[in-house]
Amino acid sequence: MGRFHRHDDGTEHDHGPGHDHGRGHDVGDLTAYETGTERVVVLERIFDENDRAAADNRAVLDGAGVTAVNLMSSPGAGKTTLLVRTLEHLREVGLRAGVVEGDIETSIDADRLTGLGAQVSLLNTGDGFGGECHLDAPMVARALAHLDLAALDVLLVENVGNLVCPAEFDVGAHRRVMVASITEGEDKPLKYPVMFRSVELVLVNKMDLLPHLDVDLDLFRRNVLSVNPDAELVEVSARTGDGLDRWHDWLDTVVRG
Amino acid sequence: MHELSLCRSIHDIVDRARDGRRVRAVNLQVGQLRQVVPDTLTYCWGLVCAEGPLAGSELVVDHVPVVLDCRDCGERTTAAHVLVLTCASCGSGAVDLRSGEELLVTSLDVVKEH
Numbered sequence: 001m002g003r004f005h006r007h008d009d010g011t012e013h014d015h016g017p018g019h020d021h022g023r024g025h026d027v028g029d030l031t032a033y034e035t036g037t038e039r040v041v042v043l044e045r046i047f048d049e050n051d052r053a054a055a056d057n058r059a060v061l062d063g064a065g066v067t068a069v070n071l072m073s074s075p076g077a078g079k080t081t082l083l084v085r086t087l088e089h090l091r092e093v094g095l096r097a098g099v100v101e102g103d104i105e106t107s108i109d110a111d112r113l114t115g116l117g118a119q120v121s122l123l124n125t126g127d128g129f130g131g132e133c134h135l136d137a138p139m140v141a142r143a144l145a146h147l148d149l150a151a152l153d154v155l156l157v158e159n160v161g162n163l164v165c166p167a168e169f170d171v172g173a174h175r176r177v178m179v180a181s182i183t184e185g186e187d188k189p190l191k192y193p194v195m196f197r198s199v200e201l202v203l204v205n206k207m208d209l210l211p212h213l214d215v216d217l218d219l220f221r222r223n224v225l226s227v228n229p230d231a232e233l234v235e236v237s238a239r240t241g242d243g244l245d246r247w248h249d250w251l252d253t254v255v256r257g
Numbered sequence: 258m259h260e261l262s263l264c265r266s267i268h269d270i271v272d273r274a275r276d277g278r279r280v281r282a283v284n285l286q287v288g289q290l291r292q293v294v295p296d297t298l299t300y301c302w303g304l305v306c307a308e309g310p311l312a313g314s315e316l317v318v319d320h321v322p323v324v325l326d327c328r329d330c331g332e333r334t335t336a337a338h339v340l341v342l343t344c345a346s347c348g349s350g351a352v353d354l355r356s357g358e359e360l361l362v363t364s365l366d367v368v369k370e371h
Contacts (some may be wrong), residue, residue, distance in 0.1 A: 037281055040365045042274045046266045046285075047360060134259055164292050165259035193339065194292055227342065229350060 050169055053137035057144060057172025064149035066098070067255045068157060070173035072195065074188075075161030077181040078205040080109045082238040082247075083158060087116040089248045090154065095255055100143040100157045102135040109158065121146045125160060134165035137172050154255045163188070167195040175254055180224075181206040182215045189223040197228045203247055208237040260293060263360075264301040270362050271311060278367040280314040288321045288359040289339050323357030 045051075061068050073079050083099065090097040098119040101110040110122040121143040125132035132139070140157060147155070157173050159166040176199045180188060183206055189196040196202070202224055204217075217235075224231050234250070236243035271283050283302075287293050295318055302316045323336035327344035333355065334345035343350050 036369045037366045038369050039284075040274060040278075040367055042270065042362045042364050044270050044274070045361045046263055046270065049266060049269065132259070132262065134262075136262065165262075168259060168292065193342075194290060226350070 047168070047170075050137045053141055054170035054172040057137055057141055058174065060141075060144060061149065061155065061172065061174070064152065066149050066152045066155050067175070067257065068155040068173040069175045069177055069251070069254070070157045070159060070166075070171055071177050071179065072159045072163075072166045072199070073161060073179035073181075074163045074184060077161070077179045077184065078238045079158055079161065079179050080112055082179055082203065082205065082236070082244075083113060083156060084116065085238055085241060085244055086156065086248070086251065087113065087118045089244070090251075091117040093248075093252060095153045095252070096151055098147050098149075098152045098155045100135070100140055100147075100155065102139075102158055102160045104133075104160060119147050119152065132165075133160055133162050134169050135159050135171050136169045140171040154251070163192040163195045167192070167198045175200065177201045177203065179203045179205050180220075182213060182217065182220070183209060186216050186220040186223055189220070189227050193227040196224055196231065199228070200230065200232060201247075201250060202231055202233045204233055204235045205238055207235045207242060208240045260297040260301045261305070263293065263298065264305040267302070267316075267362060268305050268309075268311060271314075271365060274362070274365055275311075275367060278370065280311055280365050280367050282315045282317050282366040283362060284317045284319065284364045284366070286319050286321050286359040286361050286363050288357040289323050289336075290354075290357040291360050293360070319363070321356050321359045324355040325352040326355050327352050 071079055071083070087097055097117070099113055099121070101113065101120055101122045102125060103109050103122065104125050107122055110120050113120050123135060123139050123143050125135065125139065135157065157171055178195065178199045180202055182204060204220070221233055224233060234243060234246045236247055238244070267283065267285070271280060298318065299316055306312050306314060323339055323342070324333060325336055325342060325344060326333050327347060327349050328351040329349040330344060330347040332344060332346035336342055336357070337345060342352060344352055
């Protein structure tokens with residue numbers, strides 16, 4: 001008798017000699033299983049700990065009346081430039097803003113955001129085990145402890161520039177937004193569907209460069225909607241300020257709820 | 258790219274669940290929509306477990322396909338590709354995801370105490 005095995009559909013069987021179970025099921029030394037191994041059912045989601053911390057973050061933010069937005073993008077899409085513009089806007093309309101700035105090593109982005117009337121909490125993820133490529137909920141909890149939440153209306157979480165990992169981690173924000181610049185190509189939604197599926201709003205940035213590029217915006221839009229039919233797209237140029245009114249209106253509405 | 262983080266989480270879950278017993282294998286379910294590279298996961302597992310009580314244990318990954326329920330024709334189908342989340346029967350994009358986002362430790366194979 002070989003190794004006992006249970007499938008997703010609940011069926012169970014033993015692996016006899018020569019049983020080909022396909023890729024991803026290296027059954028190892030069958031004799032060891034035969035003699036002295038027992039199976040312990042666990043059924044625990046790997047993200048449970050992060051998700052519990054995210055729920056705690058949301059409860060803390062709710063308690064302080066703060067709306068948090070998780071802002072994600074690839075590196076160089078223009079998140080920080082957009083944030084500078086956004087903080088200027090929020091100051092103008094009297095909404096008190098905080099920023100959690102995720103950066104692997106430097107304080108360059110956080111430095112760009114100082115002097116704009118916002119509280120900024122920098123999280124260098126490079127101190128972590130291996131240098132994290134994303135923010136997770138326990139990290140954001142540490143950043144929240146450095147902010148005076150009672151003095152805030154809105155918290156913008158600038159995630160680490162990366163289209164893969166940040167999509168997987170709930171940090172405790174209320175809304176998820178991404179910045180996608182038109183220099184990145186039309187195929188990005190198809191290559192990173194998990195990210196594009198995870199957000200409700202896509203800010204299509206660097207529209208001022210459109211005359212210089214061969215990008216097909218209709219194709220980009222179709223690609224976004226094919227992986228996320230509910231996504232809203234807003235074309236902006238963080239550099240010139242064109243189109244930012246719609247983003248600012250969206251944000252003001254979300255914050256004033 | 259976040260396989261190291263995942264392995265640390267898996268390590269904590271397993272270390273709690275093993276209750277002092279020696280672990281031979283850790284059985285996972287990973288949905289196809291999860292962005293996990295199996296070889297990287299295995300490599301990181303070795304790093305995370307090195308010289309600890311879980312050293313030498315094996316990660317066994319069960320890949321769970323993307324299954325969709327169509328709101329238009331009612332069929333339940335398996336997605337041909339993770340980038341094409343449409344009904345394999347009628348082509349409708351109005352689908353509800355039934356599986357493919359799993360990421361869990363299902364069980365441990367531990368050495369029996371005598």
